[in-house]
Structures are given as structure tokens and as C-alpha cells.
Amino acid sequence: MRIAGRGLVNRDKPVSFTFDGRRYDGFAGDTVASAMLANGQRLMGRSFKYHRPRGVLSAGSEEPNALVTTGVGPASEPNVRATMQEIYEGLAVRSQNAWPSLDLDLMAVNDLASPFLGAGFYYKTFMWPRKFWKHVYEPVIRRAAGLGRLSGGPNADAYEKAYAFCDLLVIGAGPAGLMAALVAARAGADVILAGEDALMGGRLNAENEHVDGQPGHAWAAGVVAELATMDNVRLMPRTTVTGVYDGGMFSALERVNQHRARRGEGAPLECFWRIAAKQSILAAGALERPVAFANNDRPGIMTAGAVRAYLTRWGVAPGKQVAVFGNNDDAHRTARDLAAAGVHVAAVIDSREGVSMEGADFPVLRGAVVCNASGRKELESVTIRTAGGEHKIQADCLAMSGGWNPSLHLTCHLGGRPTWEPDIHAFVPTPGAVPGMHVAGACNGTFSTHGCLAAGVAAAENALEALGRKPEPMDLPQADDAPYNLKPLWSVPGKGRAWLDFQNDVCVKDVQQAAAENFRSAEHMKRYTTQGMAPDQGKNSNVAALAVLADATGRGIAETGTTTFRPPYTPVAIAAMGAGGQGKGFAPERLTTSHAASLAMGAPMVEAGLWYRPSYFPRGQERNWRQSCDREVGFVRKTVGVCDVSTLGKIDIQGPDSAKLLDLVYTNKFSTLKVGKVRYGLMLREDGFVMDDGTCARLGETHYLMTTTTGAAGEVMRHLEFVTQCLHPEWQVHLTSVTEQWAQFAVAGPKSRELLNGLLEQPIDNDSFPFMACGSERLGGVAARLFRISFSGEHAYEITVPARYGAALFDLLVARAEALEGGAYGMEALNVLRLEKGHITHAEIDGRATAGDIGMERMVSDAKDCIGKTMSERPGLRDPERGQLVGLRPVGAVKQLTAGAFLFEAGAEARRENAQGYTTSVGFSPDIGTFIGLAFVMRGRQRHGEVMRMVDHLREIEAEVEICAPVFVDPEGGRARG
Amino acid sequence: MVELKAQTPFGELLPLHIGDMTVAARDLGQLTVLGVFDRAGLSKALEAAHGVALPEPLQSTAEGDAQCLWFGREEALLVGPTPDEALAKHAALVDVSDGWAVAELQGPGAEDVLARLAPVDLRDSVFEPGDILRSQLRDMPASITRTETGFLLLVYRSMAATLVQELRRAMEAVASRR
Amino acid sequence: MRIECPICGSRDRREFYYRGDAIALARPAPDAGDDVWDAYLHLRDNPAGETRDLWQHEGGCGAWLVVTRDTVTHAVHAVELASDVKRAMA
Numbered sequence A: 001m002r003i004a005g006r007g008l009v010n011r012d013k014p015v016s017f018t019f020d021g022r023r024y025d026g027f028a029g030d031t032v033a034s035a036m037l038a039n040g041q042r043l044m045g046r047s048f049k050y051h052r053p054r055g056v057l058s059a060g061s062e063e064p065n066a067l068v069t070t071g072v073g074p075a076s077e078p079n080v081r082a083t084m085q086e087i088y089e090g091l092a093v094r095s096q097n098a099w100p101s102l103d104l105d106l107m108a109v110n111d112l113a114s115p116f117l118g119a120g121f122y123y124k125t126f127m128w129p130r131k132f133w134k135h136v137y138e139p140v141i142r143r144a145a146g147l148g149r150l151s152g153g154p155n156a157d158a159y160e161k162a163y164a165f166c167d168l169l170v171i172g173a174g175p176a177g178l179m180a181a182l183v184a185a186r187a188g189a190d191v192i193l194a195g196e197d198a199l200m201g202g203r204l205n206a207e208n209e210h211v212d213g214q215p216g217h218a219w220a221a222g223v224v225a226e227l228a229t230m231d232n233v234r235l236m237p238r239t240t241v242t243g244v245y246d247g248g249m250f251s252a253l254e255r256v257n258q259h260r261a262r263r264g265e266g267a268p269l270e271c272f273w274r275i276a277a278k279q280s281i282l283a284a285g286a287l288e289r290p291v292a293f294a295n296n297d298r299p300g301i302m303t304a305g306a307v308r309a310y311l312t313r314w315g316v317a318p319g320k321q322v323a324v325f326g327n328n329d330d331a332h333r334t335a336r337d338l339a340a341a342g343v344h345v346a347a348v349i350d351s352r353e354g355v356s357m358e359g360a361d362f363p364v365l366r367g368a369v370v371c372n373a374s375g376r377k378e379l380e381s382v383t384i385r386t387a388g389g390e391h392k393i394q395a396d397c398l399a400m401s402g403g404w405n406p407s408l409h410l411t412c413h414l415g416g417r418p419t420w421e422p423d424i425h426a427f428v429p430t431p432g433a434v435p436g437m438h439v440a441g442a443c444n445g446t447f448s449t450h451g452c453l454a455a456g457v458a459a460a461e462n463a464l465e466a467l468g469r470k471p472e473p474m475d476l477p478q479a480d481d482a483p484y485n486l487k488p489l490w491s492v493p494g495k496g497r498a499w500l501d502f503q504n505d506v507c508v509k510d511v512q513q514a515a516a517e518n519f520r521s522a523e524h525m526k527r528y529t530t531q532g533m534a535p536d537q538g539k540n541s542n543v544a545a546l547a548v549l550a551d552a553t554g555r556g557i558a559e560t561g562t563t564t565f566r567p568p569y570t571p572v573a574i575a576a577m578g579a580g581g582q583g584k585g586f587a588p589e590r591l592t593t594s595h596a597a598s599l600a601m602g603a604p605m606v607e608a609g610l611w612y613r614p615s616y617f618p619r620g621q622e623r624n625w626r627q628s629c630d631r632e633v634g635f636v637r638k639t640v641g642v643c644d645v646s647t648l649g650k651i652d653i654q655g656p657d658s659a660k661l662l663d664l665v666y667t668n669k670f671s672t673l674k675v676g677k678v679r680y681g682l683m684l685r686e687d688g689f690v691m692d693d694g695t696c697a698r699l700g701e702t703h704y705l706m707t708t709t710t711g712a713a714g715e716v717m718r719h720l721e722f723v724t725q726c727l728h729p730e731w732q733v734h735l736t737s738v739t740e741q742w743a744q745f746a747v748a749g750p751k752s753r754e755l756l757n758g759l760l761e762q763p764i765d766n767d768s769f770p771f772m773a774c775g776s777e778r779l780g781g782v783a784a785r786l787f788r789i790s791f792s793g794e795h796a797y798e799i800t801v802p803a804r805y806g807a808a809l810f811d812l813l814v815a816r817a818e819a820l821e822g823g824a825y826g827m828e829a830l831n832v833l834r835l836e837k838g839h840i841t842h843a844e845i846d847g848r849a850t851a852g853d854i855g856m857e858r859m860v861s862d863a864k865d866c867i868g869k870t871m872s873e874r875p876g877l878r879d880p881e882r883g884q885l886v887g888l889r890p891v892g893a894v895k896q897l898t899a900g901a902f903l904f905e906a907g908a909e910a911r912r913e914n915a916q917g918y919t920t921s922v923g924f925s926p927d928i929g930t931f932i933g934l935a936f937v938m939r940g941r942q943r944h945g946e947v948m949r950m951v952d953h954l955r956e957i958e959a960e961v962e963i964c965a966p967v968f969v970d971p972e973g974g975r976a977r978g
Numbered sequence B: 001m002v003e004l005k006a007q008t009p010f011g012e013l014l015p016l017h018i019g020d021m022t023v024a025a026r027d028l029g030q031l032t033v034l035g036v037f038d039r040a041g042l043s044k045a046l047e048a049a050h051g052v053a054l055p056e057p058l059q060s061t062a063e064g065d066a067q068c069l070w071f072g073r074e075e076a077l078l079v080g081p082t083p084d085e086a087l088a089k090h091a092a093l094v095d096v097s098d099g100w101a102v103a104e105l106q107g108p109g110a111e112d113v114l115a116r117l118a119p120v121d122l123r124d125s126v127f128e129p130g131d132i133l134r135s136q137l138r139d140m141p142a143s144i145t146r147t148e149t150g151f152l153l154l155v156y157r158s159m160a161a162t163l164v165q166e167l168r169r170a171m172e173a174v175a176s177r178r
Numbered sequence C: 001m002r003i004e005c006p007i008c009g010s011r012d013r014r015e016f017y018y019r020g021d022a023i024a025l026a027r028p029a030p031d032a033g034d035d036v037w038d039a040y041l042h043l044r045d046n047p048a049g050e051t052r053d054l055w056q057h058e059g060g061c062g063a064w065l066v067v068t069r070d071t072v073t074h075a076v077h078a079v080e081l082a083s084d085v086k087r088a089m090a
């Protein structure tokens, strides 16, 4: 219940929300957890394995129990920690991992079966029979296991990713972090202060302490206010730094709008930050550790620090009769705070002997422990064990403290191992674990406020020195410097299950059993018991579990070691990491200048790399793509077709050494190419396999224009830059991608010249512009380039104009082609046309083909070296048993061919060992009247005429095929020259 | 005689106003890549012909209607004039006027918008007017220049629509926080 | 991870293309023999410690770089222009 006059919530702003459909009231500044406790509602979740009723354990992001689902439908979000979720008007919260309801969870039967569900249960049980896995074990496990559930629909929320840069990143906004940020900011450094909480101040907001003569929270608010006025400071509340990466990179998750109902257009729910910081200060505080005793997971049992936080920060008494149990002075502080707030303290149970507690008007039991707890859905009493025996006391809340574990997780993300510090019985960061990171305050084992403030100053001074800046002199604010005085207590011996890992339901006896079964190393114990493998990654349980393991194996904790902390520190939604990558954000779209026209003509677009190209251009009466494709093939073979080929890579190559470069990267010679001519070129990788092919034109004595395939343009550019920078930096040659500068169209077919001559200012003929010529032309007042090259095997040209004229030229060319009874053709027709000519694409040169495989070994010039030449001469790459490119046509009853099918000798069994080759490309040839295909077949060139079995195991298609030459149309090549 | 009508890279997609921010298309005139063979000679010839020196890496120079932007290793971009023929002695000259889509992003929050698109440090303390860099906007190769009034962005012409879409999303996200 | 490009300064590794060992700079003569070519193309050490790799600042200035770094600590010790390294090899 709420305590009058206490807490930092805004009493003037009531806020209502629902939990499992029931309305609850709180105030602005409340979390779901604080508001539920204020309403006397303890039960907030069910445990993972045994479905035990659970309430909050903590008041922070480490919360293992109170996981809830927020939102509805596709915007719902599972596994939200009730301790982190701020309430807002209309917030809908649902419990999870319970069926049919949180109050009555039928899966709680698991709790009764617990003797069978201990450590290693899965490994021992679900072994055999093997077929049970699919039909019995897996469905059962899937139903019972898991925490919250995803909606099953596409995520309705927006997320974003962003970069930030700073001199100094301060992680944590408690006393150490605030002080460090203040010192660094006053010295002029560019500072980012990231705090996980909505309200900066850390424990200063949760403790009843004074700093510099003011209440701690007021001092913190004053520092935050000063920082907020400074241009060199970026305050990032609600931001958890989740990972540390090499070179001063950090990841952080900002909960931008998780606390608001109304978010506005395009507003992100969360932002995933990548922060580059020259220096960093870790001031992440510490996490209080529970004590393991029987039934220590009952709702109402929480850490002492959480009890003080609910009391001081939120003005909420977590119980009417609160017992306090601990092994350090924080237990006393908790009891005093409760008493001062008028909450009845049932007893202080201190495991230490002989400690004094003056002025306490409540029972203080020394040398005593809590050894059991009663009350299933709500704590009713605790059993206390003293030297004199055991007795029960009534309590609806138990505040427990087993001491504090420094939050050193981020110091381990680059492989650092923490150091055991015997004075505080905890691990602390090992100095230097993260280059450029300074560690300050509780995360370094300094637990008093005074100590944290001083450590913040020292860390800032060290960071400033590394940044080459000087701190301004500053007096350290007066603050509490209370001692800690801890005597270790990890678990209370006794019968019954004592929880270590609340989230994964791992108990003391599970760890002991692991040790008994010889899983003695920390990593083995973790995997065998699953301790530390839940979303909280063992934040609440690691050290205690190690202590139990150490005890069970007769070793010290330092010797037992720790498991590894990895990013992220707290869970990060995949949606946040992949922000912007959904839908059109997945990759840039490259659109040609004819894109709009193609869409207007009804063309379905296909992706080619990042480009979008028209598949075919349907016409009214056509019922399927094949009809359109056949017609478009006919345009090129009979009249004239127009196709946008702008997506081919175009690289402008200039400089005195251009020819040397081309002679090195192409297998054939380009230094001998005459100006005004084009030559087909083949490019190898250094290992002797084909990289790419294309044409290259010589525009001037020292000026070439290379084209690449659409898909390999980037790879070829990188390769050319490699050759010029890494192999021959002495060459004077410059490469410029001009793919985007020019819109390029193929004009192909017997009437192609007729079409062009209707447009060019200077008409051409076969003498002035023979096959493989190129030159500058003009049309429509615009300078153009014309290339007489042919991918279709017909009399054809490619014409280019600056991209601004691309759309206009495409429209014009299509209109002229249509007037000649031709028209536009798309990728489907382009593919059939090249197949009929046996021209290769990357379906053939897939990285495994040699020049010899594709029948182009003669293109590897004997007269010069080239990239890949030496390696292409390896015997294995010259082996006649290699697959050689051949054509295929169906000769049996089945007329369909498929790409990727295997080829076998007639009568041979269709097994892997018998495969003689495979098909690479197929298509229906209107000219031939059947499907045709290209394939690689062992010794294929000697097997023309042989009939083989084509078997496509995947699509279950088998056909008889005849091996033939890979050129189906105009094998002499006369048409292109005509 | 036929006439070919020119189209702009962004067409109707720009300008775009979101919050207090604006992104608008810019026509900078002729864009010529200068592939540097001889730095000293080229710089001299540039100054003689167009009044601008060859910029140092990450810098730009400007004089009258002529600007010269550093554009990569051994590369600069002459912006505005038709390059003088004398430059060809010292550099490869490549017309790329139609290869790039050019837009300017202005207004409070422009820096935050780019922080959502590019992995580079554009804080005004380190990236001042006239400074330029080559990077990627999302996955689009780009050049980013800080002008006196905002940021000049160049991406491949074919990616103009994607640039607008990415800018819109980032601008909405930034505007929603202000 | 960040790489200090000699031209562009400190940049996110996303802007860089990774190729592999800087041995690629030392292309053998065509007649160097199978062993030399095999070593050039395929035989790689896998050191726990210093390596020299080729990266290209493809998303930036376009320069090919020789990056000397430590595979254990991930520290980047030196970044040089590959063209400078190659010239110095001559």
C-alpha cells in the first residue's frame, strides 16, 4: 500500500492501467511493479519450469520473476519486466506462462512432479526412442516451456537504429556516474550519460540519505538539471548499454516510447544505438543477491534493496508485517527505513553473531537464519532457526540481503575475467579488461555513497587525462560513508527446495546434484542445470550458485571460477537490432530510368542484384507469361525488340596504362583493340575460375569503357581497384563507375538499324558501323554512344544516353519498335534469346567453371600473362573429365527440362555416384519449338548426339535428353554481322 | 526531328517537409569526376581555369559557381562548370552529371536524421561547413557535405527513391522526439 | 570494431570490405612454380597474435588498406595504404 508523503511519484497525476483485464490505479512515475504492490497485489507471474506463483524479487532490470506481456495484438510484447515498465493511461498488462489464469495455473502440476524434473531431467528423459522426439517430446516441451509468447503477427511497432559519438560514455547514472559525468562535462568533454532507469540518480532515489546537505534524490536531480543545460552533454535516460565491442564501440537500447500510449507518426518504440566513445566509465552499480533457503521464491520475498526502493522511490510499503533477513548492515538500514515510514517490522534476522543494533524498537535476532517460508500465492510466515531451535513468525513480506554483486558484466564482453575480492565476498572487474574503460563505484565494489562519489571523480579525472583535458577543481559533496560489514551466507541448509535461479527454476540441490554427477566446472554446471541461462543471464544467481558448487566440490569460489558474460546485458528485441530492415528497408532499390514506363506497361518486376527489371510485358489477350515471352522473342528474331540494359556495370577506364590493366585482367588482349571497336572479354579469378564476362570498348587511345554483368559489377570494380592499388600502384590509370550516368538500351533484331536510322542525326550502314563497332552519335539533340553488340545473336545495337534522357529514349524506342511490329522485351525473353545462342550468364559461370568448361580455353591468350592464367593450367582444371558446356533438347515423351537437374547415362540408376552432369539454364525456345537447355556434362563436347536421362529429384521430373552443341540458332553467327 | 525530354532524379518525390526539417533536390550543374594523375599539376590547372584548388581529403573548395569536392582516393568532383580541356593533361575527366542524385537536408535535427542513416561522426564540433566525407546512407554509397545551411547528400541516381524513403522515415522518427 | 583509414580517419568496420592475408600483394611470377602459387593462393597461417590483412574502404574513399592487428586482443596496430606498402616492396 501507498504511504502518505513518501516517494517520488507524482501524486497529482493518477494513472490507471489494467492487469489481466482488471483495472489498477497508480501515479505517474510508477512502474507496473510498484503500482501493483501499492494495490496490495503480489502475484505477478509463474515460474518457467514448475509454474510456481511468483512476485517481484527486485526493483530493476535484473527482475527474474515479474515478466509480463504488454500491449495487444501484433503490438504486444512478451517478457517485459514489470519492474521496468512505467505505467501510462490505458496500459494493458497480461500475465504469462500461466493457464488458464495466473491465479489458477494448471501447469503448476509440474511443481508436484519436481522430484522428476531436476537437473539433467531433459538429458536423461528425452533420450529414446528417437521417433518420440518429433511427435511426443518436442510438442510437450514446446507447450510447457518458454516464457512469453509472440503475437504471431508482423510486429506493428516502429524501431530505429542510430549512431552516436562522444569523448566519454558514462554508463550508469547513480552517484558515481553522475559525479563522473559532471566532472567530465565541466572540463569540456563531449559526454553521453546513459542510465537504464527513467529517473537518473540510481540508489540515491532509493535510499534515505543526504548528499551535500540535500536528500539524495534532490542532489541527483540538481546534477541532472545542470548537465541538461550543457551543449556538450547528451543525457540518455531509459537507455541500457547492452554490449561492449572492439575499438570503443558500445551497443545500447533506448526505450523511447515504451512509457507512452500515444506515440505519434513514425515514432519508434525503441532505438538501438551504436555508440563510439574514446573513453568510457562504467558506473553500473551493483545487484543485491538473495539468500537460498527453502521456498525463498514465495511472493512477498524480495531483496532488501528492492524493499527500500519501493518505500523511498515509490512510497509503497511492500507488506504490512515485514521481516528483514540479512548477513550485512543493509538489513539494519532496511529495518530502520521501514520503521521510520511507519511500517511494522516483524523482526530483523541477522545471520551474524554479536552485531549491535541500537535504538531498534523491533526484535533483532542475531546468529539466526530464515530456513523456510509458508504461503503459496502470498507469503504468510517465515520459519526462523536460531541456536535454540526453529519457530515461525508472521510476515507478509521478507526483505533479504545476501550482500551485493558488482555489475561488472560489461567488463567481460571483450573476454575479461573478473577477480574474486575476498573483502567483500564478490567478484570485481579486473583492471584493464576493456581498453579505455574506467570502473567506478558499486560496480567496482565501492558500496558507500561517499565512496561512489569519490570514485566517480577519480574515474572522470583518469578519462580526462586520456582525452588530454584538465578537470576543474571541485569539492566532493558530503555523503554517507556507512560500512558494509558482510559475513558470507549463500544458502541455509535444510530440507526443501531452495532457489538460486528463480527464472530458470534452479535450486541448491540441482547444483549439488550436478557436482555429484561430476559436472564440476562452472561451465558444465551451468549447462547441466541451466542456471544462468534464462533471460536474466544469472544476474541474481551466478555467484551464489558458484558458492554452492564450490562448497559441493570442496573448492574456493575464486578457484571454481565464473562463467562468461556476453552481450546483451539485458534482452534486446530482434526488431530493435534489425530496425529499418523490414519491407523496403531491407536493401536499397535501384530503379532504371524506364522503371515507371515498365510498370505502366504492366510488367512484373524481378530483382537482379539490387536492380528491378521487367520480367515481360503482358498484352491483352495473353493468358500467361510464356505467351508474352514467346512473342517478345519473336520481336527480336523477326522484327525489332527494345530492352533496358542499363543495369550492366559500366566502368570508365582512363590513363596511359589502361591497356596494360585490361591485358592483365582479361584473358584476351585489349591493347590490340582498335579505337572505335568493341571486344568480348573473359575475366578469371586468380585461382583460375571464371569471374565475369562482358564487352569492353576502346573509346580513345587511353580510354576504355568496360561492361560487366549486372550481378558482378561491384565485385569487378573491387577487383580492378585491387589490381591497380595493390599489384600495380605505379600504373597511371583511373577507374570510374559510370553505371548510373548512362541509360542503355538494346535495340535488337533484323529491323534494328532501320529503327535507329529513323532517330540518329547521322544514319549508319554496315560499312560505317559494322559488327563490334562503337562510336559517338547524336539523336534528339543529345550526345549518345552506340555499340554494335549482340547478346541475342541478331543484328543488334546498344545505345546509351545520359540518364536524364533515359525515360524519354525508352518511350521513343518502344514506340518506334512497335511501329515496326516489334516492341519491348523483358528478362524472360532476354534469357531465351541468349539460351538459343548458348551465351553464358552467372547460371553457368557460377564460380566453379573454368574457361575450358565453357569452351573458351582459346580465349586465354598464350601471348601474355593474365590474372588466373597460371592457376588455370593446373591439371585438375584441364581434366577432360570435367563438366563441359553442352546444349540439351528433349527427345522422349517428357518435353519439360528444369535447371538444376542431374544427368545420367541412359539406363543408369539416378544416384549421386552415377551423375554425369547437371543442367544450368533452361527455357522454351519458340524457334526450336521445344524446351532447350544448357548443361555441364563430363567430356560433353565429345558426346553430342548421346541420349541421357535428366532427373530432377526435387521436382520429380525425368526426361530423355539429347546432348548437342550449345548454339541452337544461327550457329554461323551470320545474323549479327548482317 | 525527335526531342528527348530530360527528367530529374527525384521528380515529384522532393521537396519533403517533416517537422521543421526540409529535404530538397539540388541541381548543381555539371559534375565531373577528376581522376588524379598529377596532384600539383591538376591543382594549378584547376585554379587557373576555375579558380578552385584541388581539395585535401575530406575537404572542399569553392569559388564563384565552381566547387571542387574531395570524392575519394585520388579523386575529386568538379561541380558547376564544364571542365577546361587543360585539366585532361593531369587527370581523367569523367562526366557523371546524371549519375548522382543530389539533395540538401536542412533544419534542426538534420544531424540526428543522418545519425540514423550513416555510421559517421557528423557532430558540428568535428564536421564543419565545407567538410565532406564518403560513406553509406543505410546501404547506399553516398557523399555527405556540411554546407552553411545543412547537409548536401549525393547518392546513385537509381537509389533516389530509396534515399527519400529512408530520409522520410528518419525525419519522422526525429520529429516525433522533438 | 573500428579501422583508422589513413585517408578518412576512424570509421566503423561496416564500411570496409575484408579480403584476407596481405600476402595477396606479392603476386608471384607466372613461372614461379606450383609451390609458390599454392602458397600465394591457399596456404595461410592462423596465428594467435599479429596478422596483416587486406581491407578495402569500399564504403568510404575506396582505398585498399593493409591492416596490422592482433587476433587475440583485437587491437589494431597499424593501417597503411596498400599502394604505399606495395611501392615499398618494389
Ligand SMILES: [Zn+2]
Pocket (backbone or CB within 6 Å): C005, C006, C007, C008, C009, C057, C060, C061, C062, C063
Ligand atoms: Zn577511407
